[in-house]
Amino acid sequence: MSLDNQTPPEGTIREWLDARAEAGGRAVVFPETGDELSWTALREGALGFARSLTARGVAKGESVAIIAPNSHEALCAFYGAAYGGFRAVMINLAAGRDAIAYALEHSEARFAYVHPDCNDLFAAAAGEGMTSLPLGGDDEEAALHDVAPTDHALLMYTSGTTGRPKGVVHSHASLLAGGWTTAVAHRLAPQDRGFCVLPIYHINGLCVTVMGSLVSGGSLAMTGRFSASQFWAQAGAAEVTWFSVVPTIISHLLHGKGEPDAECRARLRFGRSASSALAVETQQAFEARFDVPIIETMGLTETAAQILSNPLPPEPRKIGSPGVAYGCEVQIQDGEGHEVPRGEDGEIVVRGPNVMVEYLKNPEATEGTFRDGWLRTGDVARMDGDGYVFVTGRLKELIIKGGENIAPREVDEALYTHPDVVEAAAFARTCTRYGETVEAAVRVCDGSQLDPAQLIEICRDRLGPFKTPDKVHFMAELPKGPSGKIQRLKLADILPPA
Incomplete structure (x- = not known):
């Protein structure tokens, strides 16, 4: 065959x-x-x-x-x-x-x-x-x-x-x-x-x-x-x-x-x-x-x-x-x-x-x-016109802040621009003012001196203040499924709010 x-x-x-x-x-x-x-x-x-x-x-x-x-x-x-x-x-x-x-x-x-x-x-x-x-x-x-x-x-x-x-x-x-x-x-x-x-x-x-x-x-x-x-x-x-x-x-x-x-x-x-x-x-x-x-x-x-x-x-x-x-x-x-x-x-x-x-x-x-x-x-x-698909997110993972859709991947991409970031995932946090707001979790490489404020500034510079996370959480390991996919929907439950 x-x-x-x-x-x-x-x-x-x-x-x-x-x-x-x-x-x-x-x-x-x-x-x-x-x-x-x-x-x-x-x-x-x-x-x-x-x-x-x-x-x-x-x-x-x-x-x-x-x-x-x-x-x-x-x-x-x-x-x-x-x-x-x-x-x-x-x-x-x-x-x-x-x-x-x-x-x-x-x-x-x-x-x-x-x-x-x-x-x-x-x-x-x-x-x-x-x-x-x-x-x-x-x-x-x-x-x-x-x-x-x-x-x-x-x-x-x-x-x-x-x-x-x-x-x-x-x-x-x-x-x-x-x-x-x-x-x-x-x-x-x-x-x-x-x-x-x-x-x-x-x-x-x-x-x-x-x-x-x-x-x-x-x-x-x-x-x-x-x-x-x-x-x-x-x-x-x-x-x-x-x-x-x-x-x-x-x-x-x-x-x-x-x-x-x-x-x-x-x-x-x-x-x-x-x-x-x-x-x-x-x-x-x-x-x-x-x-x-x-x-x-x-x-x-x-x-x-x-x-x-x-x-x-x-x-x-x-x-x-x-x-x-x-x-x-x-x-x-x-x-x-x-x-x-x-x-x-x-x-x-x-x-x-x-x-x-x-x-x-x-x-x-x-x-x-x-x-x-x-x-x-x-x-x-x-x-696009050549048939290439560009994924912006999951329907269930979209962050809806003040009625505006924010694709978590946009924030992920900004966080990954820093070379010390090994894993990154933005997620939605329930908010009384906007309905939902943006937070993120990252894992950095061993020995890194990176500060959350630096990552927030990177996001503000690349994405503008509206899409910038209110808080960036540092974690030893982000939760993952059996395939190694980061389970961003779990993050709001396991991380303290900003």
Whole structure:
């Protein structure tokens, strides 16, 4: 099976994994241990888990929980669940016991693969009747269910920052399309090796890197977690040609002491940023220091990751934009569902083969997210004459001060202009005079002598007094979701008012 730049992949994950196994070669290397996993071994591990599930009477389409950090076991369990015709429930290990318990209960999973490192977490969160299964067993004769492209393959829960987590359902077809949008945008080829440092229980790690390598026929280097001190050494040792990270990781690498060696730097085609907006100053400083181009992108759990990407050099990248649509259609629409003129603000909507099937057991939320076949993202943006999208904020994150909309990203960008700022997030604070006013939280690099008043003055100079934060809070760490995205909506609750 080969990559077609114009047509989404056909078939099922089972068929694609079989094809990669028959072709042979390395699927994953693990720089922390030096271990390797061939496509053949990955398929055999998946097949063993699939058979053990069918032998225990697990029905086609039934949820199977996977509770594991990045590892060869997690990959075999995910692929095994999909291979066997089941719905893989990727459990977010960073979500906390209550959220994990909710996901396990809501998904109605009876069986789970539990990595040894997660036994205590499983014991604390799992309800009665849930059974932990090993990856393999003595079930060689167990017959597999038939699998079709439209069958459910993945259930992944949103972070639930504004309410109960929603269970996003993807089919074999939409997951493969998610890997395809990445492969097409970044021109991934069999000789490429991606660097997976983001957890595969998040859609970025799963679809961009795992599905991207399956569809393109390339390989992966995978670590259990991101390490700023080891990143460049691991990237060099594993001979990666690209990596996918989030803005906070880019900022930590920029402010860290490590450097890629000459061979690593020459081998890297690009780094990829997603999950939240990347500050212009951070991107420019990173590229100047490391001589590695950063491709800013945008995606959602509901779209199997990527919907927008900047082109690879030498095609034009527009710094500050997550780029143009690849493999799907993107519009900017008003509140009535009409496309707005180029250059005007509206909501990003998307439709295409990578869009989710539904929110599990939540028809009201599903119906509210779709309008006339378009999935509403909740992101406010404008599109320029070349089709590049410029995101100004989230509908739920807009700061409305005295009836005027203030995009938090404007304030973030001003704060990031100071080289000592590692993380920054503006947020709304309830105010009796204006309804809402602006505050901000920042993390600065170790040893910095930066004063909040200096940052306020920078904002006043760049943005004017109306958009300038009344107070800038210094924090050791800003709250983040599992993808590394800063959760600005939590800041007003955990920080004292000005």
